[in-house]
Amino acid sequence: MLIFWTITLFLLGAAKGKEVCYEDLGCFSDTEPWGGTAIRPLKILPWSPEKIGTRFLLYTNENPNNFQILLLSDPSTIEASNFQMDRKTRFIIHGFIDKGDESWVTDMCKTEYSYPPSKVHLIGHSLGAHVAGEAGSKTPGLSRITGLDPVEASFESTPEEVRLDPSDADFVDVIHTDAAPLIPF
Structure with missing residues (x-):
């Protein structure tokens, strides 16, 4: 076999x-x-x-408790929303199994960050840790990325451009909260 x-x-x-x-x-x-x-x-x-059906959930000062759905395939959803180009825009990235409408995402959206980009600390959970790494590799001068339980399957021993890597920010740390593999062998 x-x-x-x-x-x-x-x-x-x-x-x-x-x-x-x-x-x-x-x-x-x-x-x-x-x-x-x-x-x-x-x-x-x-x-x-x-097929993927990606949607962006927009929270603003005008709608801090209820999101507005933005669709890449339908620009009218942006025009009809509270999105304003003169404001800072933040993207919060969840893990593979999580969903964007869970309470921790909503709570994070309500937090006010007043740091300049060079002092931003990206925190990504599971697959979101690798997405934060991708964002860091495209953002020179990013000070820190923390990966919380970065998903290991399909990322271990891969090249830097595929995964969270020490070169993605000035300081990259990883916190592992469990020791069990996704698929035990």
């Missing part, structure tokens, strides 16, 4: 890479480091924006 799985994973890893493009988001590849590696042997392209 082990030989079967070894051959299967080898063949999947050797398959030619593909690319998918979405109009407003750009192109995505399933080649290394995103797929075809020992850690990510399956080459899987991202789903379409329509």
Whole structure:
């Protein structure tokens, strides 16, 4: 049985890479480091924006307790909302299983941050830790990122551009609150 799985994973890893493009988001590849590696042997392209159905929940001073839904696919939702371009905009990123309408996200939205960007401390939980790392890699001078239980599966031993990495901010720390693997072997 082990030989079967070894051959299967080898063949999947050797398959030619593909690319998918979405109009407003750009192109995505399933080649290394995103797929075809020992850690990510399956080459899987991202789903379409329509299938994912991403939505942004907007809280402002005018609606601190009730969110307004913003859809990338429908600019009229932004025009009809309380969004104002002259204000600071913050994105709070939850983990893979969490949802954006949970109480901790709402509570965080109500907090007033008065630090300049160089003093911002990004805190990401689970998959959100790696998203914070991606944000840090695109934001020079970010002072600190804390990863809370960064998801290990599909990120361990991957290149820096795929995961939370010490180079994503001046200081990167990680707090592990459990020792059990996601899938015990």
